[in-house]
Amino acid sequence: MLRRQFVRENPETVRDAVERKGVTGVDVDEILEIDEEWRELKSRGDGLRHERNEVSSDIGELKQAGKEEEAQAAIERSQELKAELQRVEERADELEDELEQRLLEVPNVPHESVPTGEDESDNVERYREGFDDLRVDPADVTPHYDIGEELDILDFERGAKVSGGGFQFVKGDGAKLERALIQFFLDVHEKQDYVEVAPPIPVNSASMRGTGQLPKFAADAYRVSARQADDYDDDDLWLLPTAEVPVTNMYRDEILLDDDLPVKHQAFSPNFRREAGEHGTETRGYVRVHQFNKVELVNFVRPENSYDRLEALLGEAEEVLGRLGLPYRVLDMCTGDMGFTQAKKYDIEVWAPGDDMDDGPDVGGRWLEVSSVSNFEDFQARRAGLRYRPERHESAEYLHTLNGSGVAVPRVMVAIMEYYQNDDGTVTVPEALQSYMDGQEVIEGHEPIGESAVGAGDKE
RNA sequence: GGUGGGAUAGCGAAGUGGCCCAACGCGCCUGCCUUGAGAGCAGGUGUCCUCACGGACCCCUGGGUUCAAAUCCCAGUCCCACCGCCA
Structure with missing residues (x-):
């Protein structure tokens, strides 16, 4: 605000x-x-x-x-x-x-360095990493949703049966890989001085307003014990769309000490998003789903430090991709594509070679957003009453908040399943993750279960 | 879920209808004093309106009673204690 x-x-x-x-x-x-x-x-x-x-x-x-x-x-x-x-x-x-x-309902004012533009085509690419020595040719790569089915580690049909479209089961080595990724992310960020918090999953309306989800974006979030269109008050509950909500609101209506800053928290949680009207070929598979896991990074800083911190936060978020050996790029988001609450935002997009898309890189494949790193300045702090007391002033001031995904798990799974795919249809476990997988080096998949597998000729 | 206690300024804490424009202590800021620091003394320390002078508001939140509410009444939220239930 x-x-x-x-x-x-x-x-x-x-x-x-x-x-x-x-x-x-x-x-x-x-x-x-x-x-x-x-x-x-x-x-x-x-x-x-x-x-x-x-x-x-x-x-x-x-x-x-x-x-x-x-x-x-x-x-x-x-x-x-x-x-x-x-x-x-x-x-x-x-x-x-x-x-x-x-x-x-008034959006935050973009920082002067933000490029002006209407939509994603006006975002400015800052740099790419990891493209010097690619381990696959996109022409030979099977999309993750197909290979996920072949290896029987991703099951969208049964997810839809149990919960509805946009929900999925991740099975066997897939589930293990996902758990390894989460553990790996948390470990990397812990060494960057992040203190982990395990947040509550339902959050109240006051929290949703504090980070800027409400009132404008009520339709995007899942409500708890209420119909979607019902009126809500401060105490009504929602399923968190990102751990940014509980973590940023953790110190709501409090005054932090100058010595406390910067406060760096990371939180692992599932994220719930309705994603109404967002389904189509571009979002097939494990790319845009209603429930997904993510490790989120949240910073509370002194106003004068927030732009230096933004650059550092970008580095902290991209470190996990570098260590996984995944090619990616970093975008400076333009005014039209940056969102309501941000003053400045970078996106990190990982390379997924399985599907060839028009807006992907020349070598083929596509870009998948796995993290956005943002400075909100005092926009969230004012909404949420987040203040600190500078040493030489008598009154409390609003601090600055920043956040970054560190990073969205499913899309990294997609990138791994496609980029680390082998000719025989198996998937190599990135070296950085092997110690989190009991030393397992390759995912060979599982035998499918049930009569449907016989009908499809996958099982006798 | 039940019973009882509580929520007052940055923090601690008094205050049970008009002398509360909220005592006192701590912290912090400004000034005086001092070679400097400390102590001491004085003033200040939240929000809003106003160019300013000045004014209004703020005692958990929302209603109510009254000419007048931190104070009385009603509803709610959260905290603490104990009891019950429970992974």
Whole structure:
């Protein structure tokens, strides 16, 4: 959330941010009008209340002095003031609520270094890593959803049966590989001074508002014990769409000590996203699902350090891909593609050679976003009441929050299943993961189970 | 789930209708004093409106009673203790 004062004083900047981020339904002029009217009523209400306070204290004195008649007249005057005050303040409260609602829907202002652009085609590629000596030719690679089925380590049909489309079973060596990845990520980040937290999975509406999921993106999250369209209040629960929500809100409405900063937390959790209308050939398989695992990195820092920290956080997130030997690239996200809450954002995209897509690299294959690394400046901190007390100032200030995925597990699974695929249809376990797999070097798969396997000719 | 206790400024803590524009202590900031530090003394230390003067608000949240609420009433949230149930 932006400061009211900031919006008042920089309407052009705010209008510009709304437009460049492609946010609809926000009318800055209307917000300014509401603010203007509210301030007028506020000052009238203050005046009335001041008068009432004076009359009220007179009543006390008059009664003490035994001047009953005058006291009675003052009481009547006070009642008149009360009625008028109520009228003025009711309207002022309405306007303030409205103002607050509107401000929650105003996006964060992009940092000056962010490239202007409309959509993903305007993002700027900063660099690529790991493309010098590729171990596969994309022409020979089987997509992960096919090889996952052949090895019987990914099962989307049974996931859909048990929970619905977009849910899956990961089985046998696949499940083991996924667990190894999680453990590996956590270990790498622990050495980068991250303190791990295991967060609650359901989070309340106040938390969702703190990180910026609510009110604008209610339709993207799963609700607990309520219908999707039902009204919600602060205490209602949602399934976390990312561990960013519980972890960023962990210190909500608190004041941290200057010495505490920077605070670096990592959290492993499943993530739940409705992903309405996002299904199609581009998202086939383990690429865009309703439930997936992720290790999330969250930083709380002093405002003056946040951009240095953003660069360092990018390095921390990409380290896991480097150690897995997976080729990837880093994008500087443009204004139109960066999202509502971010002031600046980098995306890390891993190379998945299995499906050849138009917007993939020249060698073939496709890019898969596995991490986005963002600086929110004080946007989340203001919504969530996250403050710290600088050493030489008397009052608390909003700190800056950053986060980065470290990283989304399923898409790394996809990249491994495709990039580390062998000619015989097996998958080599990346060296960095072998110690997490009891030394296992190759995934050879499992015999499918059930009569459907016989029908498909996979089993006798 | 039950019973009881609690929530007051950055922290600790007093305050049971008008003398509370919330005592006191600690921390922090500014000034005085000092060669410097410390001690001491004075002022300050949340939010909002106002160019300013100044004013309004803030005692967990939301309602209510009253001319007047930190204080009384109702509902809720969270914390603590004990009891019950439970992996």
